[in-house]
Amino acid sequence: MGFQGIDDFEIEFIADFLDGLEKVRGSDNAFLIQCSAHPRVHEVTERYWREVFVVDTFIYPTKHLVVLTRREIERARSIGIVPATKGYVDLSQWDEVIDVVSKPVVGEELLAGRYDAGLTHIEHFEEHEDELRLDLDIGEIDTTWLVYGTTKRFAGEVIGIPSRDVLQRRMPSASSS
Numbered sequence: 001m002g003f004q005g006i007d008d009f010e011i012e013f014i015a016d017f018l019d020g021l022e023k024v025r026g027s028d029n030a031f032l033i034q035c036s037a038h039p040r041v042h043e044v045t046e047r048y049w050r051e052v053f054v055v056d057t058f059i060y061p062t063k064h065l066v067v068l069t070r071r072e073i074e075r076a077r078s079i080g081i082v083p084a085t086k087g088y089v090d091l092s093q094w095d096e097v098i099d100v101v102s103k104p105v106v107g108e109e110l111l112a113g114r115y116d117a118g119l120t121h122i123e124h125f126e127e128h129e130d131e132l133r134l135d136l137d138i139g140e141i142d143t144t145w146l147v148y149g150t151t152k153r154f155a156g157e158v159i160g161i162p163s164r165d166v167l168q169r170r171m172p173s174a175s176s177s
Contacts, residue, residue: 033148076117
């Protein structure tokens with residue numbers, strides 16, 4: 001909101017994006033932000049396609065990601081993980097893979113003993129170094145985020161930030177093919 005120059009706002013965290021969509025629907029001053037890697041993006045985009053639209057996107061890193069294991073566990077047999085983060089690790093090293101709604105919940109449930117290991121945020125390790133060990137430091141991942149609202153912005157022309165300098169550095173020249 002600071003980037004957009006908006007000072008007066010409230011943030012509400014939700015556990016289910018479809019519940020969040022219901023809060024945005026019919027409201028001109030409510031927005032829903034979702035990571036584009038979330039497995040339910042298509043559901044949110046499609047549910048009220050005549051009423052709720054993608055109104056903005058931005059690039060921003062995730063929080064610092066890590067795989068943690070409870071210290072008393074010698075070999076972790078189960079892992080709690082958000083489905084959208086499964087690509088960061090080789091899941092074959094665990095016997096049981098448990099889908100969890102969010103990375104903060106992974107941290108809480110890992111500490112509670114629901115599973116042996118979990119992909120979560122570094123802050124859980126920093127706050128509980130005596131109970132958890134760091135098995136894999138993934139770090140922050142640059143990703144895209146979708147902003148949903150009720151005022152349609154797309155009107156036939158691309159909405160974006162020109163990035164010619166980035167694209168030209170990365171694209172092979174026509175003469176090299």
